[in-house]
Amino acid sequence: MQTLSHEMIALLIFVVTYIILATEFRERTIAAMAGAGAVWALGILTPQEMISYVDLRAIGLLFGMMVVIGALREASFFTWMGGRAAIWCRGRPHQLLLAFILLTAGLSAVLDNVTTVLFMVAVTIDLAKLARFDPKPYILSEIFAANIGGTATLIGDPPNIMIASATGFTFGAFIMNLAPISIAALVIALFYSRRKFAKDMKEFVVQRSEYSDIVPEKRLMWMGLATLVAAVVFFSLQDTTGISPTAVALVAATLLLFVGGPKMPEILKEVEWSTLLFFSSLFVVVGALEKTGWMAVISGGMLSLIRGNVPLGITVVLWVSSLTSAFVDNIPFAAAFIPVLSDLGRSGIEIYPLWWALAAGAGFGANGTMIGASTNVIALGIAQARGVRISFVEYAKVGMVILLTTTAVANLILLVMFWR
Numbered sequence: 001m002q003t004l005s006h007e008m009i010a011l012l013i014f015v016v017t018y019i020i021l022a023t024e025f026r027e028r029t030i031a032a033m034a035g036a037g038a039v040w041a042l043g044i045l046t047p048q049e050m051i052s053y054v055d056l057r058a059i060g061l062l063f064g065m066m067v068v069i070g071a072l073r074e075a076s077f078f079t080w081m082g083g084r085a086a087i088w089c090r091g092r093p094h095q096l097l098l099a100f101i102l103l104t105a106g107l108s109a110v111l112d113n114v115t116t117v118l119f120m121v122a123v124t125i126d127l128a129k130l131a132r133f134d135p136k137p138y139i140l141s142e143i144f145a146a147n148i149g150g151t152a153t154l155i156g157d158p159p160n161i162m163i164a165s166a167t168g169f170t171f172g173a174f175i176m177n178l179a180p181i182s183i184a185a186l187v188i189a190l191f192y193s194r195r196k197f198a199k200d201m202k203e204f205v206v207q208r209s210e211y212s213d214i215v216p217e218k219r220l221m222w223m224g225l226a227t228l229v230a231a232v233v234f235f236s237l238q239d240t241t242g243i244s245p246t247a248v249a250l251v252a253a254t255l256l257l258f259v260g261g262p263k264m265p266e267i268l269k270e271v272e273w274s275t276l277l278f279f280s281s282l283f284v285v286v287g288a289l290e291k292t293g294w295m296a297v298i299s300g301g302m303l304s305l306i307r308g309n310v311p312l313g314i315t316v317v318l319w320v321s322s323l324t325s326a327f328v329d330n331i332p333f334a335a336a337f338i339p340v341l342s343d344l345g346r347s348g349i350e351i352y353p354l355w356w357a358l359a360a361g362a363g364f365g366a367n368g369t370m371i372g373a374s375t376n377v378i379a380l381g382i383a384q385a386r387g388v389r390i391s392f393v394e395y396a397k398v399g400m401v402i403l404l405t406t407t408a409v410a411n412l413i414l415l416v417m418f419w420r
Contacts, residue, residue, distance in 0.1 A: 006044055010288040013038045017285055018327065021371060021392055029274045032281035039288045053287025054280045055331065057246040058158065058374060062114060062276060064249025068228050069118045070267040071256055073126070075220035082127025093133070093201035094194055097141060100124065101193065104142045105149030105186050109179075112235070112245070113150035113157055117142060117379040125386045135388055137197035140395065143379050144189045144367050144402050150375070151363030152182035155235070158374075159334035159362040163355055166338045177356045181413050185364060185406035192405065196398060223260055227252045275381030279374055286332045295328075295336035310350060314357045314414050317341075321361025322407040326368025326400070334362050353418035360410040368403040370395040 017035035021028055039045050045053070072078060089096040100120065107116040120142045128135035150156030154164050154174040163169065234241065234248040257264045289295055306313035325333050337358060345351040366373035370380055370392055380390055 007292040007294065009042050010039070010044050010292040011294060013042075013044070014285055014289055018371075023392075029278040029281070032278045032285065036281040036284035039284055044288045045284065045291060049291065050284045050287070053290070053332075054283045057244065058114075058331070059276055059280060060246040061112075061249045062279070062374070062378060063271065064246070064251075064253040065115050065118050065231075066271045067253035067267060068224060068231065068249075068256060069122055070270055071220055071224040071260055071264070072228070073122050074263050074267055075217040075224060077216050077221045077224065078122045079126040079130060080216045082123050082130060085123070086127055086131050094198075097138060097194060097197070097201065098190065100138055101141050101145045101186070101190050104145040105182075108146040108149035109152045109156050109182075110236070112155060113146040113373075113375045114378055115232075116149075117146050117375050118382065120146075121379050121382050125383065125388060128388075133202060134200060135383070136390055137193070137200050139379060139383050139388065140390065140398055141189070141193040141197070143376055144193065144399070145186065146375050146379075147363055147366045147373060148182050148185045148189055148406065151185075151360060152179040155238075157359075157363050158331050160359055162331075162334050162338060163359055166342060167355055169355070174359075177417070178359055181356075181360055181410045182363075184409050184413060188405050188409060189402055192402065193398075196401075220261060220263065223256065227256045272378075272381050272385055274385075275378055278381065279377055282329060282371065282377075283332065286328055289328070290332060290336055295333065296340075306344060306349070306351075306354065310353055311415055311419060313351075314353050314418060315411055317354045318357040318361045318407060318411055318414065321358050322365030322403060323368070325362045325365030326372045326403055329371065330362040330366045330373050334358065353414060357410075357414055360414070361407065364406045364410060365403055367399045367406070368396065369399055372399070 013035050017031055020026055020031040020034075025031070026034070036050065040047065040050060085096065085099065089099065104116055104120050107119070121139055124135050124138045124142065128138070147157070151160070152175065154160050154169070154171045160174060160178075164174070231248050231252045234243060235245050237243075238245065257268060260267070305316050321333070321337065341351050341354055341358065344354075366376065370376045370390070376395075380395070383390060
C-alpha cells in the first residue's frame, strides 16, 4: 500500500509540475525546484537518490561549454560572425533560415546537439539585435534541426550513446540506419518552418558600414576558438582516448578561465545557472517516476504487442518513444526503455529494427515540447536570459507538428527498411 501511495504521489508531483510549466504559473526553474523539493519532502526519493538521478555528466558538459561559448560571446565573436552572415544573405530571411537550419543540423551530427545550440542561439540573437529582426523563428527552427541532426549519428544525441553502449552498434551502423531518416525529417522541418514562419520573417536592412565597425577582441576570440576546436577534436576521439566529453569540457573551461584574462570572472557570473538548476530538478522529478515504476509500466505494457510482429513492434516503439519523449526528457526515457528491449532480445525475438525505432522516436519526439530534451531547455534558457522569451504553448504549437510529421516519415522509412 505504501508503494502504491508513493507511485500516485510521484505521478501527481510530475503532473502538477508539468501543468505549472505549461501554464507558466511560475517561472520554470522555480516550478522544477518545487517539484524536486516535493519529491524529497514526501519521501519519494532520499537525498542520495536525488543526486543519483541527476546526470552530473550532462550538467558538467553544459557548464563547460557555457564557459567557452561565453568567452566567445564576450569577445564579440558571435556578433562579428552574425554580421558576416547578414551581409551574405543580403537581408533575405529565408536564405538565412536555410543556412542556419543546415548548419545546425550538420554540426549536431558531428558534435553534440547541446553544444551546437549553445553556439547557434548566441549567433542568432546577436545578429537579430544587430539587424533588428525577430529571432524566434530562427531559434525554434535551430532547436528542431539540432534534435533531428543529432539523431543521425552515434555521438549526436545522448540516447544514441546509451543505445550504442547497450548494443555495441558501431558509428557506421547509426549512420546507415538513421542518417537517411534524419535527412528526410530535416527536409520536412525545413519546408514546414519556412511556411509556418513566412509572415514573421521580414527582410532586414544590411548596413555594411554598421557591421564593419564590429571588431572582435582578438586575443580572447582566438583563445576561445582554440579551446572550442580542441574540445571538439577530443569529443570525436573519445573512443581512442577514453576521455569523456564531460572531462574535456570541464578541462577546457578551467584552462580558459585560468588564462583568458580579466574578463573571465564576469563570464563565470554569466553562466546560465538557472538553466542548470532547472535541468537538474527536472531529472529528479522524472527520477521519481522511474523509481516508482511508472517508466517500466509505460514500456513494459508494449511487450505483448511487440512479440512476433516486427512491423507492429517498430510502429509501437517509435510512436511511444516519440510521444513520451515530448513530455519526459528523452534521456531518462531511453534509460528506462533500453533494458526492456534487451530483455526482449534475450527471449529470442528479433529486436534489431526496434533499436532504431527507439533512437528515432527519442530524437524526433524531443521536438514536441520545450522540456523534451536538454537541447530545448538550454537553447530556450539562453534565449530568455538574452531577452527572447518563448512560452511553453508557443513552442508546443510548432513542436508537436514537427514531432508528428517527422515521426510519421520515420515510421514509413523504417517499415520499408525492415519489412519481412
